[in-house]
Amino acid sequence: MTELPDFWRTEVFHPLSVHFPIVLLLVATLFKIISIWSKKAMWESGGRVLLILGVISVWIAVYTGDQADGIVSRQLCDPTVLKEHENLATTTAYIFTMALVIDLLLKFVESFRKKSVSIVLVLLMIAGSITLTLVGHLGAELVYQQAAGVNVPSEDCSEFN
Amino acid sequence: MRNSIFKGLIFSTILLFFACGESTDVVESGTYQGTIKEVEPAKTEIYVNTDDDKTLELYFTDSTTLTRNGSNADFSELKEGQKVEVEVEKNGKRLDPISVKIME
Numbered sequence: 001m002t003e004l005p006d007f008w009r010t011e012v013f014h015p016l017s018v019h020f021p022i023v024l025l026l027v028a029t030l031f032k033i034i035s036i037w038s039k040k041a042m043w044e045s046g047g048r049v050l051l052i053l054g055v056i057s058v059w060i061a062v063y064t065g066d067q068a069d070g071i072v073s074r075q076l077c078d079p080t081v082l083k084e085h086e087n088l089a090t091t092t093a094y095i096f097t098m099a100l101v102i103d104l105l106l107k108f109v110e111s112f113r114k115k116s117v118s119i120v121l122v123l124l125m126i127a128g129s130i131t132l133t134l135v136g137h138l139g140a141e142l143v144y145q146q147a148a149g150v151n152v153p154s155e156d157c158s159e160f161n
Numbered sequence: 162m163r164n165s166i167f168k169g170l171i172f173s174t175i176l177l178f179f180a181c182g183e184s185t186d187v188v189e190s191g192t193y194q195g196t197i198k199e200v201e202p203a204k205t206e207i208y209v210n211t212d213d214d215k216t217l218e219l220y221f222t223d224s225t226t227l228t229r230n231g232s233n234a235d236f237s238e239l240k241e242g243q244k245v246e247v248e249v250e251k252n253g254k255r256l257d258p259i260s261v262k263i264m265e
Contacts, residue, residue, distance in 0.1 A: 070220075073206075083218070087183070
C-alpha cells in the first residue's frame with residue numbers, strides 16, 4: 001500500500017512562505033503609487049512598512065525555494081522553467097531590496113527628499129512588481145504543469161484509507 | 162554626494178537585474194567532456210561547462226556512478242575546475258547523469 005507522505009516536508013515550506021511577499025510587495029507598490037499624488041502620510045509610511053515586511057519575506061521565500069530546489073528538480077520534466085523561476089525571483093528580491101534602501105534614504109536623509117527620487121522609487125517598485133508577477137506565473141507553471149513538490153495520490157486512493 | 166549615492170544605487174539595480182542567476186542548456190543524450198563550473202554538495206548537484214560551451218546542470222540520482230581512474234569516487238572529491246566526462250540521459254528537458262568520470 002502507498003503511504004501518504006508527511007505534510008511538513010522540506011519542499012512544502014516554499015509554497016507556505018511565497019504568498020506573503022506577493023501580497024506585501026504588490027500592495028506596497030500600490031501604496032507608493034498613491035503616495036505620489038496623495039498628501040496623506042498614511043500611503044507613504046504604510047507603503048514603507050509593507051515594503052520592509054515584503055523584503056524580509058521575499059528573502060525567506062528565496063531561501064525556502066532554494067531548499068525545495070534540490071528535491072523538486074530531480075522530478076521535473078523541464079527544470080529549465082525552475083531555473084528561470086529562481087533567477088527571476090533573485091532579481092526581484094534585489095530590486096525590492098534596492099527600493100527599500102532608497103525608501104529609507106528618503107525617510108532619514110534630508111537631501112534625498114525630492115519628488116524625482118520618489119518617482120524613481122515607484123518606477124523601481126513597478127519594475128519589481130512586473131518581475132514578481134512573472135515569478136509567480138513560472139511558479140504556477142511548475143506546480144500545475146509539472147506537479148512540482150506535489151504528492152500525486154495513487155489511483156485507488158489507498159493511502160487515505 | 163547625494164547624486165552619486167543615488168546613481169550608484171540605480172546602476173547597481175540595473176547591473177543586478179542582468180547579472181542574477183545563470184542559464185543552463187539542454188543537450189541530447191550522450192557523453193560530454195567539460196570542466197566543473199560549480200559543485201553544490203548539499204544538493205549533490207554539479208554544473209559542467211562542456212567543451213562546446215554549453216552549461217549542464219546535473220543532479221545526481223541514486224543510479225549515477227562517479228569514478229576516478231576506474232574506481233568508485235565520493236561526491237566530495239568533485240571540485241570546481243576539474244575535467245570530467247559525463248554521460249547523460251535526456252528525459253523531457255531534464256538531464257539525468259548516468260555516469261561521471263573525473264579525468265584528472
